Each structure stands twice: as C-alpha cells, then as structure tokens.
Amino acid sequence: MIKLNPYLSFRDTARQAMEYYQQVFGGTLTLSTFGDFGNPAPGLADLVMHSQLETDRGLTLMAADTPSEMDLTIGNNVTVSLSGDDADVLRGYWDKLTDGGTVTVALEKQMWGDEFGMCVDRFGIGWLVNISQPA
Structure with a gap:
C-alpha cells in the first residue's frame, strides 16, 4: 500500500495546529517530539518531529515543526508525502522525482528504522x- 498526502511545516506550532485539525476532522493523532528521538537540545526537545492524523474517512494529514536554524517560508510550507511498504515502487517514484530536481535528504535508512528522503522536483x-520497514 502507498499513501499520498500533504505534509505541513510549522515554526513551533505543529502540536497546536494538529490538535486543531483533529477537532476539525476527528480521527487519531500521533505525535513524536525531537526529544523522543534522542535530541534533548533546549527549545527543540518538545517540538514535534513528526505527527500524523488518520481519520475514519480515510484522510491523512502529517506535520512537523521546523527547527529555527532551518528555513521556513509561510506559503511554501506544504510538501507532498509518499509513504508505504512497496519499496520498489517508492524507489521508482523517488528516481523520477529527483530527475532534474534537487535531493535535500538522501533516501536512506533513518533513526526510526525506515528509509526516508526529501527532494524538490524540477x-x-x-x-x-x-x-516502511517490516516490523
């Protein structure tokens, strides 16, 4: 299975925004902080590294806080997320999306166990x- 959904970026307000969207759309909200993944830096540990809202109607919305040392431009703070467990298909999408584009994070295994990458297409x-990696 593969999902395509929006991924929102915020500056220190991802938790409040996602709790609001949960009130709007219903569903189950999961939140992981930078501290949950071992980054206890002051001002960063409690910020949202990843959140996901799954609704009963099949909607998926993801979001995270952008650390202050990274650029965030309101209006350009929405990306598209492709996620799933069909590695061959997802790698094929990755190869096509990066052709003529820019890789910002290489597609490789991350601390949470999955392969992950970020890019900007042409x-x-x-x-x-x-x-996703098998459990």
Missing part, C-alpha cells in the same frame, strides 16, 4: 518519501 514541489 517544478519546485517538495516531496518526502518514506519506505
């Missing part, structure tokens, strides 16, 4: 690709 659209 049209300036940001993409996140996450390949």
Whole structure:
C-alpha cells in the first residue's frame, strides 16, 4: 500500500495546529517530539518531529515543526508525502522525482528504522518519501 498526502511545516506550532485539525476532522493523532528521538537540545526537545492524523474517512494529514536554524517560508510550507511498504515502487517514484530536481535528504535508512528522503522536483514541489520497514 502507498499513501499520498500533504505534509505541513510549522515554526513551533505543529502540536497546536494538529490538535486543531483533529477537532476539525476527528480521527487519531500521533505525535513524536525531537526529544523522543534522542535530541534533548533546549527549545527543540518538545517540538514535534513528526505527527500524523488518520481519520475514519480515510484522510491523512502529517506535520512537523521546523527547527529555527532551518528555513521556513509561510506559503511554501506544504510538501507532498509518499509513504508505504512497496519499496520498489517508492524507489521508482523517488528516481523520477529527483530527475532534474534537487535531493535535500538522501533516501536512506533513518533513526526510526525506515528509509526516508526529501527532494524538490524540477517544478519546485517538495516531496518526502518514506519506505516502511517490516516490523
């Protein structure tokens, strides 16, 4: 299975925004902080590294806080996320999206165990690709 959904970026307000969207759409919200993944830096540990809202109607919305040392431009803070467990198909999408584009994070195994990469395609659209690993 593969999902395509929006991924929103915020500056220190991802938790409040996602709790609001949960009130709007219902569903189950999961939140992981930078501290949950071992980054206890002051001002960063409690910020959202990843959140995901799954609704009963099949909607998926993801979001994270952007650390202050990284650029965040309101209006350009939405990317498209491709995620799933079909590694061959997702790697094929990755190869096509990066052709003529820019890789910002190489598609490789990450600390949470999945393969993950970020890129901007030739049209300036940001993409996140996450390949889930078997449990």
